[in-house]
Amino acid sequence: MTLVKSSSGIRGTLGGKVGKGFSPIDIIQFAAGYVFWMKKKRKNKKKFVLILGRDGRVSSVLFQKFLIITFQSLGVDVINIGLSTTPTVGIAVMNEKADGGVMLTASHNPKNWNGLKMFNSYGEFLSEKDFEKMLYIAEKKYFNFSSYKKLGHLFYQENYIQKHIEKILSLSIIDKKIIQKAQLKIVIDGINSTGGIAVPILLKYLGVHVVKMYCDPHGDFVHNPEPIEKNLREICKKVPDLKANLGISVDPDVDRVVFICENGDFFGEEYTLVSIADYILENQLGPIVSTLSSSHALKDLSIKKGVPYYSTPVGEIHVVKKMKEVHAVVGGEGNGGIIYPKFRYGRDALIGIALFLTQISKLDNIPLSQLKKRYSNYFMSKKKIRFVFHSHEQHMEILLKTIKKRYKGKKMDFSDGIKIYFKSNEWIHIRKSNTENIIRIHTESPSKKRADFLSKKIRYEIKKL
Numbered sequence: 001m002t003l004v005k006s007s008s009g010i011r012g013t014l015g016g017k018v019g020k021g022f023s024p025i026d027i028i029q030f031a032a033g034y035v036f037w038m039k040k041k042r043k044n045k046k047k048f049v050l051i052l053g054r055d056g057r058v059s060s061v062l063f064q065k066f067l068i069i070t071f072q073s074l075g076v077d078v079i080n081i082g083l084s085t086t087p088t089v090g091i092a093v094m095n096e097k098a099d100g101g102v103m104l105t106a107s108h109n110p111k112n113w114n115g116l117k118m119f120n121s122y123g124e125f126l127s128e129k130d131f132e133k134m135l136y137i138a139e140k141k142y143f144n145f146s147s148y149k150k151l152g153h154l155f156y157q158e159n160y161i162q163k164h165i166e167k168i169l170s171l172s173i174i175d176k177k178i179i180q181k182a183q184l185k186i187v188i189d190g191i192n193s194t195g196g197i198a199v200p201i202l203l204k205y206l207g208v209h210v211v212k213m214y215c216d217p218h219g220d221f222v223h224n225p226e227p228i229e230k231n232l233r234e235i236c237k238k239v240p241d242l243k244a245n246l247g248i249s250v251d252p253d254v255d256r257v258v259f260i261c262e263n264g265d266f267f268g269e270e271y272t273l274v275s276i277a278d279y280i281l282e283n284q285l286g287p288i289v290s291t292l293s294s295s296h297a298l299k300d301l302s303i304k305k306g307v308p309y310y311s312t313p314v315g316e317i318h319v320v321k322k323m324k325e326v327h328a329v330v331g332g333e334g335n336g337g338i339i340y341p342k343f344r345y346g347r348d349a350l351i352g353i354a355l356f357l358t359q360i361s362k363l364d365n366i367p368l369s370q371l372k373k374r375y376s377n378y379f380m381s382k383k384k385i386r387f388v389f390h391s392h393e394q395h396m397e398i399l400l401k402t403i404k405k406r407y408k409g410k411k412m413d414f415s416d417g418i419k420i421y422f423k424s425n426e427w428i429h430i431r432k433s434n435t436e437n438i439i440r441i442h443t444e445s446p447s448k449k450r451a452d453f454l455s456k457k458i459r460y461e462i463k464k465l
Contacts, residue, residue, distance in 0.1 A: 003019065003020060007128045007317050008316070009115050011107070011114065029138050031070040031071065033134050033136075033138020034118050035050075036137050037133055042121065047077065049076070049079060050099060050101055051089050052102055053083075053092070056083060056252065064080070072154060083217055087348035090124065094123040101123070103116070105117060108256065111220070111225070124317075125316055168351050176207075179361045184365070185243070188210060192216055194217050194254055195250035197217055198254055202354065206357060221252070227257070228269060229266040235247045245262055250349045257272060270295035273298060281305045286330075289312060289319050291314045292314065294333060296427070297377075301375065314333065319339060324345070329341070379445060379446070379451040381455035441458055
């Protein structure tokens with residue numbers, strides 16, 4: 001059993017002993033810790049309101065009940081928006097002027113996982129500092145339940161995905177008319193979660209002919225839900241078979257989006273951010289931000305456009321923090337996560353889709369296989385090694401020190417694991433995952449053969465250690 005606690009939230013596998021997986025007791029404990037962190041943060045308030053949303057996982061229906069009971073028992077009013085997306089919860093927090101929000105999801109992890117993503121009163125994820133404070137309160141059980149006279153109330157609002165989409169379409173950078181004029185045919189893989197609700201609604205507003213795949217949000221994921229090429233073979237085949245303009249796939253909580261070319265080729269999760277950043281920079285020049293594990297193609301774009309580029313450790317909160325510091329016009333992660341700060345400081349697949357479709361429509365409905373040729377062509381290998389030891393932090397530290405010695409003389413970055421730079425825009429990034437008990441190994445090169453070689457070489461060295 002696995003339980004992972006990081007600034008990306010709490011998530012774990014279902015079943016097993018308390019504290020070893022994601023159990024009802026863990027849910028209550030972390031939810032209570034979150035509420036008391038929130039009450040300390042906003043101590044001048046007497047009445048508190050939280051937004052609650054869930055993805056389509058089978059366990060989310062059940063676990064939602066534990067969260068409602070816990071929040072009400074702590075004297076907090078709950079606005080339950082039901083089946084939702086992670087960015088929709090953030091929008092609801094802002095709209096309702098709530099004190100925070102919780103999304104019940106394990107994001108891209110498989111269906112035997114679930115978890116909690118927690119928001120502050122700005123509709124953003126908790127900072128590292130705030131998350132650590134919340135975790136301390138939860139683990140020490142520094143919380144008290146309310147008397148029967150002070151129990152919270154429960155309210156329902158089931159139209160928040162609609163409100164989210166309407167807010168996106170009100171942005172001047174989204175050209176609804178030009179997308180409608182393009183008469184696009186798009187295949188959508190909703191992974192049987194809430195993307196199967198949200199993405200078709202957005203596309204219909206934009207006048208798109210929609211072909212649905214796995215858009216019933218019952219949570220029975222038919223393939224691994226992480227939107228990467230090896231998990232999307234079916235939609236890659238279906239797009240050219242149906243003569244569609246493109247395909248769209250999202251993760252279960254709809255904060256990541258990837259595209260499929262008209263010929264069935266994978267556009268590439270890294271190029272989601274590159275292409276959308278290109279469109280935004282056509283409208284407003286300014287800094288761009290992504291993570292150390294994201295493709296060098298984004299940095300190349302920044303050089304071409306003459307704007308500053310900044311990289312951060314992996315994780316939405318790190319990207320958002322840097323974006324605020326440098327007043328970035330766009331940011332995100334190379335996994336298909338787009339952050340458009342004029343809308344909200346958080347990854348959002350729906351805003352990403354609307355921006356992307358505006359871009360290709362303004363380019364006379366350019367085929368995606370042609371659009372990708374506008375950008376630097378890099379090849380990335382993304383591999384992982386499962387932990388096989390008990391003291392993760394200690395062993396990870398020893399591992400990184402050994403790797404550092406082995407590659408002495410190379411340019412390195414230690415802000416998130418270790419990133420080693422080679423000539424010709426080649427690099428290796430080794431880091432501990434925020435969402436699973438694994439070591440992630442990303443390599444990139446202008447040559448696929450070299451990217452694969454670098455990956456194989458470093459994995460061999462790590463396994464030997």
